[in-house]
Amino acid sequence: MTENSNTDKSRRQFLGSAAVAAGMAVAPGVILHQTASAKPADEAISSKVRWGMLIDTAKCANGCDACVSACDEEHNLGGGRSETDAQWIRKVELRDKQTGHSLTMPLLCQHCEFPPCVDVCPTGASFRREDGIVLVDKHICIGCRYCMMACPYKARSFIHEDLHDQKPYSPRGKGTVESCTFCVHRVDRDETPACVEACDAEGHNAMIFGDMNNPDSEISRQLASYSSSQIRGDLGLNTGVRYRGI
Amino acid sequence: MIFPTLRRGMLACIAGILAFLCLSPALLAGELLPVVPPAKARFSEEQACVEPLDDIRKNHMEYLLHQRDDTVHDGIRTKQHSLTECIDCHVGPDQNNEYPRISSNDHFCSSCHTYAAVSIDCFQCHSDRPAENLQFETLSRGMMPDLNNATK
Amino acid sequence: MKQQIHYREIDGRSPGFFALLGLIGALILVGLGAAYYMEHNGHYVTGMTNQIVWGTPHVFAVFLIVAASGALNVASISSVFGKTAYKPLARLSGLLAIALLVGGLAVLVLDLGRPDRLIVAMTKYNFKSIFAWNIFLYTGFMVIVAVYMWFLMERKMNRFSKVGGLTAFIWRIMLTTGTGSIFGFLVARQAYDAALMAPMFVIMSFSYGLAIYLLVLMAAYKWTNRPLGDAIIFRLKNLLGVFIASVLYFVVVYHLTNLYMTEHHSYERFVLMDGGVYTQLFWVVQILLGSLLPLLLLYLPATGKSRTWIGISAALVIIGGMAQIYIIIIGGQAFPLVLFPGMEVSSSFYDGVVSHYAPSLPEILLGIGGTAIAAIIVLLGVRVLRFLPVSLEDKYTDPHHETTGTAAQASEATA
Numbered sequence: 001m002t003e004n005s006n007t008d009k010s011r012r013q014f015l016g017s018a019a020v021a022a023g024m025a026v027a028p029g030v031i032l033h034q035t036a037s038a039k040p041a042d043e044a045i046s047s048k049v050r051w052g053m054l055i056d057t058a059k060c061a062n063g064c065d066a067c068v069s070a071c072d073e074e075h076n077l078g079g080g081r082s083e084t085d086a087q088w089i090r091k092v093e094l095r096d097k098q099t100g101h102s103l104t105m106p107l108l109c110q111h112c113e114f115p116p117c118v119d120v121c122p123t124g125a126s127f128r129r130e131d132g133i134v135l136v137d138k139h140i141c142i143g144c145r146y147c148m149m150a151c152p153y154k155a156r157s158f159i160h161e162d163l164h165d166q167k168p169y170s171p172r173g174k175g176t177v178e179s180c181t182f183c184v185h186r187v188d189r190d191e192t193p194a195c196v197e198a199c200d201a202e203g204h205n206a207m208i209f210g211d212m213n214n215p216d217s218e219i220s221r222q223l224a225s226y227s228s229s230q231i232r233g234d235l236g237l238n239t240g241v242r243y244r245g246i
Numbered sequence: 247m248i249f250p251t252l253r254r255g256m257l258a259c260i261a262g263i264l265a266f267l268c269l270s271p272a273l274l275a276g277e278l279l280p281v282v283p284p285a286k287a288r289f290s291e292e293q294a295c296v297e298p299l300d301d302i303r304k305n306h307m308e309y310l311l312h313q314r315d316d317t318v319h320d321g322i323r324t325k326q327h328s329l330t331e332c333i334d335c336h337v338g339p340d341q342n343n344e345y346p347r348i349s350s351n352d353h354f355c356s357s358c359h360t361y362a363a364v365s366i367d368c369f370q371c372h373s374d375r376p377a378e379n380l381q382f383e384t385l386s387r388g389m390m391p392d393l394n395n396a397t398k
Numbered sequence: 399m400k401q402q403i404h405y406r407e408i409d410g411r412s413p414g415f416f417a418l419l420g421l422i423g424a425l426i427l428v429g430l431g432a433a434y435y436m437e438h439n440g441h442y443v444t445g446m447t448n449q450i451v452w453g454t455p456h457v458f459a460v461f462l463i464v465a466a467s468g469a470l471n472v473a474s475i476s477s478v479f480g481k482t483a484y485k486p487l488a489r490l491s492g493l494l495a496i497a498l499l500v501g502g503l504a505v506l507v508l509d510l511g512r513p514d515r516l517i518v519a520m521t522k523y524n525f526k527s528i529f530a531w532n533i534f535l536y537t538g539f540m541v542i543v544a545v546y547m548w549f550l551m552e553r554k555m556n557r558f559s560k561v562g563g564l565t566a567f568i569w570r571i572m573l574t575t576g577t578g579s580i581f582g583f584l585v586a587r588q589a590y591d592a593a594l595m596a597p598m599f600v601i602m603s604f605s606y607g608l609a610i611y612l613l614v615l616m617a618a619y620k621w622t623n624r625p626l627g628d629a630i631i632f633r634l635k636n637l638l639g640v641f642i643a644s645v646l647y648f649v650v651v652y653h654l655t656n657l658y659m660t661e662h663h664s665y666e667r668f669v670l671m672d673g674g675v676y677t678q679l680f681w682v683v684q685i686l687l688g689s690l691l692p693l694l695l696l697y698l699p700a701t702g703k704s705r706t707w708i709g710i711s712a713a714l715v716i717i718g719g720m721a722q723i724y725i726i727i728i729g730g731q732a733f734p735l736v737l738f739p740g741m742e743v744s745s746s747f748y749d750g751v752v753s754h755y756a757p758s759l760p761e762i763l764l765g766i767g768g769t770a771i772a773a774i775i776v777l778l779g780v781r782v783l784r785f786l787p788v789s790l791e792d793k794y795t796d797p798h799h800e801t802t803g804t805a806a807q808a809s810e811a812t813a
Contacts, residue, residue: 045321083447090747120527123522143511145451151370152586161440168330174440175511188321
């Protein structure tokens, strides 16, 4: 940000490499739901975009946990202590007590527009990015866990022990709280989250990720055409994750 | 916060490095001074690191702190002051092709921080080794502009 | 009636004093050791999990913080409500309030995931968070009570003691409202999300704080061989009875409201009927041992005049209070979140099931350590400053001492 010439040079380089990148992105089986070009690295995110996810429970296969494994792999979660291990996304099995109808679906941070975890955080470590992604700034998280008390979706995990071999793009550490980031490191490169990629790779296509503010995006078109709902919609949190079929 | 101590420590560190550079190695009891591993590449023809050396030695924590807030809160992912890039360039494999960990004095960061007795907690969360072996890396390098020249 | 009250430090030279000091000091060290053990290894060594995120340390911390504001009541009654009988008791009341708050906060801070970042909590604020407000309410409380104590203890400043007392009283109501709202403002969970939490915590503080005050007062006078008249003890124990009954009233209203609403039936069934340890804690410890039994003991003629039974009653109130906060904090988390009303839910993350929690030794030791910090502040406080009157014989505390006891009873009713 100090020298303009540097920035200009890098913009040009970026444009040159963007075509290459696009080619490479498709090659390994990555499906790009958005065709919009990635934002330049030096540009701040804006509220013009609201990232969201639509999960079609009819397409979510029983017994499949590809999204969960992909998340664990992407962020190096897990560890072997089930009560204290972090889980950013989990498969939930539901059964209607009256009718017996049952279904399965992934549950993750709902990236609310009005997130209770952000309201209660004393230091502001829990925050919502301009583009709707709810994150924890672990640099200022003191580990009080009040956000975990406040989250209606039980989406957050506290790190109960020392971690090793974290992924460079996904720093995580003992004594702080974390949750699904919508794979923000991928989103900032205009890629889809690991779980969505994995679901598509399995051929289920039950998860759609995209910009809910862009009427031409796949997610917006689907949301506009078919009915969908929010979990605990009664709380009025305007979640960024929507479900079909519940 | 911790920065006064850090700064004082850095001054000691710089003094140490200067002494190392200025004095004849023969004069030194070599083990007493930090041996800082070399970087893998130059930032540009004219400049060794992302900022002039005396500046980055003295102020690297300020750059990192600034970048940290920009990245976490605003999604700004330029490479020049990114910690991941520092690690990519400064932490390389040893003779046995193994990467030094932060707990070892052969690690770029600890080599100096141990000497200056300034403890850092960055690597409780952040990776202390480069991302080189990761698959997405080829892709991200194409898409992230700033350091394309420098890392080549 | 106007008697000059003399205050004096305790001697602090007896073997008993040093034994007590040593015991409390050892408990503090053990508590600190437990905190270090938890922080060094991470919280997996405790009973706390991603399901029960607040555990035994929080039960101790919340209890101590709630009791802290309640301990100040005795001083408030004298300065704000002008009851001269309580005036000699005011100084100890302030000391106890500060001590309990420090002890409770110590537990809370030492349990943080990153206690080394306390400075962050002091420099970065999100003012929508009730926690952030509480940081100001707690620190402000200590400053205000300390200044109030100074007004009380420095003869030249005595004239400000009424203003100081009133400020402290208003502040303590805000403080307990803030503490109750930690839970009251939690929209997500069945057990919380109720405006009633705030006033219920205020009335709980009255009861716990006074119970602790009574025990400390009786112990201090017994161990220092200073005279302590019946008049003041009986006043305090009658007041305690009123507070116990008030807490009970709030508990009844809370559960009746929930019982009326179908939405909350499953939670009520959990607490009142088949919640296992939580149901037992509720009926046996909180209601029977912690409320009904002390009420009976305090008002029955046979036991209500006995200091031993009054002491036992106060101890029972404390035990019942701990149980009540345990049920609120831990029971409230153990009961599963209702994400999909009318559905049976299961997952690898313990959705839809009552979460398991057992207090671990380090957590308990940390809690006891915090209580010991409160105790050492009181002990050293009365050792170095003049908090305790030399005598609390009836002639100093009973404005109607020369007349009969019935008048004293009458004035009590208005207190």
